Structures are given as C-alpha cells and as structure tokens.
Amino acid sequence: MGRVSLRFVLGRVLAALPVLAGVVVLTFVLMRLLPADPAAFYATGPAMGPAEVEALRRQLGLDRTVAEQLLIYLRDLGTGNLGRSMVTGQPVTEDLALRLPASVELTIAGFLLALLVALPLGILAATRPDSAIDHLTRVIATTGVSMPTFVTGLVLIFVFYFLLGWAPDPTSRYDLFLPQSPRLTGFLTLDTLVDGNWEQFGAVAARLVLPAATMALFAIAPLARMTRASMLAALQGDFVRTARALGLSPAKVLLTYALRNALIPVVTMMGMVLSYMLGANVLVEKVFAWPGIGSYALDALVASDYAPVQGFVLVVAAIFVVLNLVVDLVYAAVDPRVGLG
Amino acid sequence: MTAAAPLLRVRDLTLEFVTRGGTVRALDAVGLAVAEGETVGVVGESGSGKSVMALAVMGLLDRAGRITAGGVEYRGRRIEALPERELRRLRGPEIAMVFQNPRTALNPIRPVGRQLVDVIRAHRALGRRAAEAEAVAMLRAVRITDPEARMGAYPFELSGGMCQRVMIALALACAPRLVIADEPTTGLDVTTQAVIMDLVAGLAAERAMAALFITHDLALAAEHCHRIVVMHAGQVVETATPGRLFAAPAHPYTRQLARSTPGEATTVATLETVPGNLPDLTDPCLPACRYAARCPLVAPRCLTERPPRTEPWPGHAVFCWNPA
Ligand SMILES: Nc1ncnc2c1ncn2[C@@H]1O[C@H](COP(=O)(O)OP(=O)(O)O)[C@@H](O)[C@H]1O
C-alpha cells in the first residue's frame, strides 16, 4: 500500500480551491449573459407595471453592476449562503441538501450496475478474444456510447413501463400509497432498510432500476473496453506466465494475479466515468421525474433562477474535486509503486 | 546418462507459430534428454528457439504455437497430451522454471512473501502460518538476508539480483525434480551473474535436482553443466560434454562458437562473432540444415537432405554432412 499523508490530502484540497473559485465566477458571469430578465419573469401579476418591475429588480440586487453583484455573492458564499431560489422560495443550500441524496443514490446505483456488467464482460472478452462474448461486448459498448442517455431512458420507459408493464410508473422515487420511512440519510434504499420497511424498500428499488440502467448503459462501454484491454495486457504479462508456470490455480492466476493488476488503469477510468455520470444525471433525472439536483438545476435554468444554477454547478464541481482525490487515494491503495506524500 | 530412462526427453519436437506475418517454424526435430540429477546446458544465439523449447516442456506455449511432430515426455508421460489440470500438478512440484528478467516475472503489486505462499499453498495442504514459515525458509535458502523482513517487500523495492533470488525461491519452493532456468542471469551485472549461477548450481546439486540451463553464453554453460546441447535456428546441431565440445567440436557452428570463446567468461559478444545471421524462420523454403547459408563447408545436399546424426565419440552427437 502506498502511504497517504494528511498533508497530501490537504494539499490537494487547497490546490482545488482556485479551480472552484474559477467555476463560481464563470457560472456567475455566464448566467448574467443569458438574455433573460428575472425581474420581468417573476413580475407577472396584473398590477405589475414598469415601476414595480424596477422595484423588484432593486430588491433582487439586479440594478447593481455585475461586478458588485459578484462581490455580494462571494461574500454570502463565504458564510455558506448560496442565495435563495425564486421558484421554491427556499435557501438554495436547503434545496440542494434535500435533493442531493436522490442524485447521489441514482448515480451510485447506475455506477454499480455498470461495474457489475462491465467488469465480467471485459474479463470474459479478454480471456476469450474473438469469441462470441468478445463480439457481444463490442456491440454493447458501441450501442451504449452511441445513444444519448435521454433517448435510452425514453426507450426503456416505453418498453418496460408502457409496453410490458414490468416497471412502476416513472414519476416518483417511492410508492406513495405505502408508509414512508423517516429521513435519515435521504438515500431511500438505506432509510427503508434501516426502518425495516421491506415493502417500501422493494418499491424504492424497483423505481431505481430503470433510471440506474439508463445511467449504466453508457458507462458500461468505456469500463468494459478498458477492462478488456488492460486484462489482455495483464494476461500476456510475464508475471502471469510465472504464476502459471508455478502451477497456481486458474482462478488465482486470473483474479489475484491478472485482474488486480489490470484494475489499476480501470480505477482511473472509473473516476472519469463517475464524474461524467454526475453531469449526465441532469437529463436522466428530467426523463424520470427524479427529484435530484440535476432536475432542480434544469428547472431553475429555464426559469432564469440564478442562485440554484450557480449552487448546482458549485456542488458538482466540488464533487468532481473530491472524486479525483478519491481516485488518487484508491490508486495508491491498489498500486504499491505509487507513493502519495 | 543413457542407461536408465531419462527424467525428461524431448523427441523430434517440431513446432510452429501461425502469425499474421507468416508461419514461424520455430523448432525443427529438436531432441534432448535430461537424466535425474543431471545439469544440461542449452546454448544458442538469441532466436534459436531455446525459450520456445522450454515453454513447450512446461506446456505453456501460447495459442499460436502448434506442435506438428514429436513431443515431450516427462517421466514417461507425454506433456502435450496431458489435460490442463494434470499439467498444473506437474508445474511447481515436478518441473519449475526460472525466467529471464526477474523484474517483470514477479507480480509487481504483490509482496514477494505472498507470492511464495501462493505457490506453496497451491501444491501442499499447509495453513497460512506454516506456509509463511516455509516461505521464509526458502528466502533464507537463496541467501536473502533478513528473510522475515523481506517477506513484505514488493519487487520494485528489491534489486534485480534480489528479484532473481526470489524467482529462484519460487521455482524451488515445491522441491521440483527438474528446474529449467531460461537465461537466469541475462540483464544482471557480471558479479551478480556469477553469484546467481553458483546459487542455482549449488541448490540443484544439494537437492539432487536435474537442471536444464538455457543460455547464449557457451563459457557459462561449460562451467556449470554436465552436458551441453548446441542449438541453431530451431535445430540441435551438436551435443557433448563441455570438455569434448571445446577439445573436439565437430559441427562448424560449434567450432565457430568454441573458437570465439577464449576459456574464461565472455558474454553476448561471444556469439555475435559467428558470421552471418539466423535465417528467417518464416521462409517456406528453409534449407534442410539451417546453418547452410552461414557455413564455410556448405555442400549441395545440406540444402535438401536432413543432416545425419553421427557419434564421433560415445555421448557426443553431431548433426552434419561434413563433421570434423
Ligand atoms: N509466441 C510466439 N509467436 C510467434 N513467434 C514466436 C513466439 N515465441 C517465439 N517465437 C519465435 O520463435 C523463434 C525462437 O524464439 P525463442 O525461443 O524466444 O528464442 P531464444 O529463446 O533462443 O532466444 C523466434 O524466431 C521467435 O520470433
């Protein structure tokens, strides 16, 4: 195991701060470049004249210069205040905290599903190059990447909900007619499990399958390909030949010797895929009416609601940074040659 | 050596690799025998098929390799006819192999102690503790200082010579009857080379193991082997004791080799002094004797008729139309 020091972790977090600051400023400016006037958008009452719109604009601070607005935003940010959503009327931090678990649960489920399919496929394809399973892997991989996620989502809904009726209706994360479990983590699978609420757990899991599969479908391609390529290389490695020459069992050779070595580059790919899935969340959540931060941000964007969009981008960027750090730590844990100091 | 049935007999082994660039006829009717406890050297330039022959003995040829004639017999059993399960039982406790390039031959992300334990437990019903004790004993046997501390080391933390010692420990962990060492010292510095060779030869003698020692260094082979087999481009050209080979080399190729080997240790340069290059083994019309194109004594029938086996001396065989 590579040694990981606290200094390394702190250093990486500090190094990420300028990136996060850049992201905040860029999003802030971009939002203000959009040809929309939030004051006019929300001043929709019949009694609202130009004077009232102007008053609302002043109230929202939109009469100031962009630079001034940015300074105010940054000052608030320093106190952990991400502003208030005009659509929900709630502080953005509260809205995000409420919705983040739904997004994370969906992403993790999709990611695990993808791993569950991609790793065995990649390994099988590598152990039997040019066999039927190898070609199948290539077909799945090509289909997975060439379909936009929202199309995959719609097709899955059409087939499994509309045609076959196997999937529950894609409108909620849980069964509205069953008792709900108290919110502990916001991950409904965990909350229902802790509560021992088996029926609701089943309903929650069933509702997770289609959106998770949609997310998984495009993640399978890069993961399976990477696993296959790196497994092929490992199987041709000298140390695998040594292991076989010493009479180790095929399972030991394949899993302990070849696979562990092959997984090292796959870990990096996993980090990239997971980051990408966070972004892809936005459309999948919309298609499945999933109450996560992606659909929240999309709704806010359509409504020219600045604060939630900025908050969303900041949260996703922060998750990116943390993910990259985790990838490096995992990398050091699986590869003793990598030292983090 | 000829009295009892030998431990290992390679008989007329003919083998090819079907590749995109054509069919590589890597071995042509290769024959050799190793008796119990005997150390046999296989000498030849790089590309003469030594490693391929060793892998065929282990049953470890890759998919592209196909045996078209002859075969390998180990204690009367035909290796190429054995199912994978049976082969696995042979590898380790019966035949073991030390590979060239110890750095890449060891699993880079597994502590060397764990790799030893893996091998020991693959063949013997030992608990983790007992296997670890055995592993430490093996590291000590290959003269690694402070073996307990080295158990947790990764290959990248060890020197090349140290890695080769670990490789030897792995090969000998299950007390094989035959150890094949494929250029075990190539890539190591000269002092380490000598130490490693003495170690392998010493352990082989001490444990009454037979050894097949593959090298491109005739002098090195002469120093450590009872008998030497000279290979050229996938064919065996001569076999004799080191003494005979230097005193009365019968094949023109061996004569070139022996002439350019002035007694003491010489290395790679030695074999490069033989004029000409190995023939292209993908050529569909290779001459019957593959040395023909480089041979000063070449005759027309060298190209068309397989050279006969003659014995200028008991136990000294040569394959040539014009032996000395
Ligand atoms: N897996 C393989 N596929 C194709 N050709 C091979 C393979 N392994 C070895 N060869 C060829 O067989 C010949 C003998 O190689 P090798 O046994 O490695 O020589 P040596 O060990 O004597 O240097 C070479 O021409 C080499 O290119």
Ligand SMILES: [Mg+2]
């Ligand atoms: Mg070789």
